[in-house]
Amino acid sequence: MEDLTIQITEEMTGERVDKAVSSIDEDWSRSQIQSWVKDGFVKVNGLTVKPNYKVRLEDLIIVTPPAPEELDIVAEDLDLEIVYEDEDVLVVNKPKGMVVHPAPGHTKGTLVNGLMYHCQDLSGINGIIRPGIVHRIDKDTSGLLMVAKNDAAHTSLVDQLVKKSVTRKYIALVHGHIPHDKGTIDAPIARDPKERQNMSVVDKGKHAITHFQVLERFGDFTLVECRLETGRTHQIRVHMKYIGFPLVGDPKYGPRKTMDLGGQALHAEVIGFVHPKTGEYLEFSAQPPAYFNELLESLRNKG
DSSP states (O other), X not given: OOOEEEEOOGGGTTSBHHHHHHTTOTTSOHHHHHHHHHTTSEEETTXXXXXXXXXXTTOEEEEOOOOOOOOXXXXXXXXXXXXXXXXXXXXXXXXXXXXXXXXXXXXXSSHHHHHHHHOSOOOOTTOTTSTTBOOOOOTTOEEEEEEESSHHHHHHHHHHHHTTOSEEEEEEEEESOOOSSEEEEXXXXXXXXXXXXXXXXXTTSBOOEEEEEEEEEETTEEEEEEEESSOXXXXXXXXXXXXXXXXXXXXXXXXXXXXXXXXXXEEEEEEEEEOTTTOOEEEEEXXXXXXXXXXXXXXXXXX
16 A cells, blocks of 8 residues: 655644544544554654644645555355346345455455355455455445456446446435435535544535435334435435434434344345446346334334
């Protein structure tokens, strides 16, 4: 990974150096940056500093990320639900509770472990810990993911994501009674400046658009279909909270009193894309898991 140079601006002046650096890349956590600062991987004007150092105007910060930890990724028979597969792509229905790819301290039981057992031909563009992975969904979100089986397919699918031509529809159960039948949330997302482990709507965040449509109402709850135009981290969860209708069961963005579902009631129901080789548009759907359907039935019966 190449060195990153950060020139401090007036807006950043007075911030702790670990906060200033972590705001640059949403994949870097505050605790990770603090560790790098202590170990000398972050220098200010050529000198090592403490994590609580307050940056000054025109300070020059150079971040030299340490080499990633080598992970021993093993193939595991995880009985994946493969919805579609050919020599270029596959579509898998990821269960709730499964992490998409390995990370330090979590090298087993991920979707990647299962994919490596299922097939040997996966694209290598994202390296050894993310073979074939084109996009992600959260651990406790269930549903459809497209996977690339070679680099040409990977490049094509990523290009479609960038051009916003991939169809991605989710169903979500949210708190509250949404009075209007449909709407669009256009609000930029970035790391929450106060809670670095969370994402939030931030003025200078990355462009993010979610379209939603009400499917069913249950008094104090509403079932919605959300269509992603962009794919920011936790986008649906953050956007629905932003308009006052947080997801049921969401431990990070939901209200304090919510249902204990072991995670948010969110399911990636539809994925559609142009096949990288044939040029044909393909679209797939997957029913939500049993717990989701049972929850909806219980709400209908109460009504």
